[in-house]
Amino acid sequence: MTKKKPRAAVKKPATKKRTAAPASKPTPDYETLTIDELEKHLGINQRKFVLHLVNGLNQTNAAIAAGYSPKSAASQASDLLKLPKVLAYRSALTRQVLNQACLTTEAISLKMIEVLERCMQAEPVLEWDSKEKDYVPTGIWKFDARGAVKVLELLGKNAGMFKDKVELSGDTGFRIELPEKTEGFSE
Numbered sequence: 001m002t003k004k005k006p007r008a009a010v011k012k013p014a015t016k017k018r019t020a021a022p023a024s025k026p027t028p029d030y031e032t033l034t035i036d037e038l039e040k041h042l043g044i045n046q047r048k049f050v051l052h053l054v055n056g057l058n059q060t061n062a063a064i065a066a067g068y069s070p071k072s073a074a075s076q077a078s079d080l081l082k083l084p085k086v087l088a089y090r091s092a093l094t095r096q097v098l099n100q101a102c103l104t105t106e107a108i109s110l111k112m113i114e115v116l117e118r119c120m121q122a123e124p125v126l127e128w129d130s131k132e133k134d135y136v137p138t139g140i141w142k143f144d145a146r147g148a149v150k151v152l153e154l155l156g157k158n159a160g161m162f163k164d165k166v167e168l169s170g171d172t173g174f175r176i177e178l179p180e181k182t183e184g185f186s187e
Helices: 035-041 044-054 059-065 073-080 084-100 105-120 145-158
Strands: 123-129 134-142
Touching: 035 084, 044 059, 044 073, 044 084, 059 073, 105 145
Parallel strands: none
Antiparallel strands: 123 134
16 A cells, blocks of 8 residues: 655745725816816827827828827727727817817807708799790799708707617517418518
């Protein structure tokens, strides 16, 4: 009979006492910060990236222009646009550019109303009269219905009257049952 050798005692490392993690700073609400305050939260390349985006470059080219590697620019751009501070900075810069160009929501709405009024103006349909050698009204009036409808649609969307996408979730309890065979339909 062979005797088993006694195992060598394994020394367990001393367990460290767990200490509470240091309290982290609360994440600021980036949407409420000014452009200057936002810039303090961003790195230089992040700021350059957003500036290039606002100036019209696509995401990948903006990342390259900001100093990111061309090989990883697309993924860097995607990652940057997931950061709340980058999105808030982009939104703030875009608002600033639009305000400087006087393209506020109110200004655009006023212009749309002006276009609507022009589209709704009734114009007489004129016809050439060879006896009078001039155009004369036919008694028929026309207006730009297509333009008027489009402007009304945009104004309604701006006012939140229309929803482009409606999501339904859950069981509504609504069921449609089809008969086994329906005349007139072939399989």
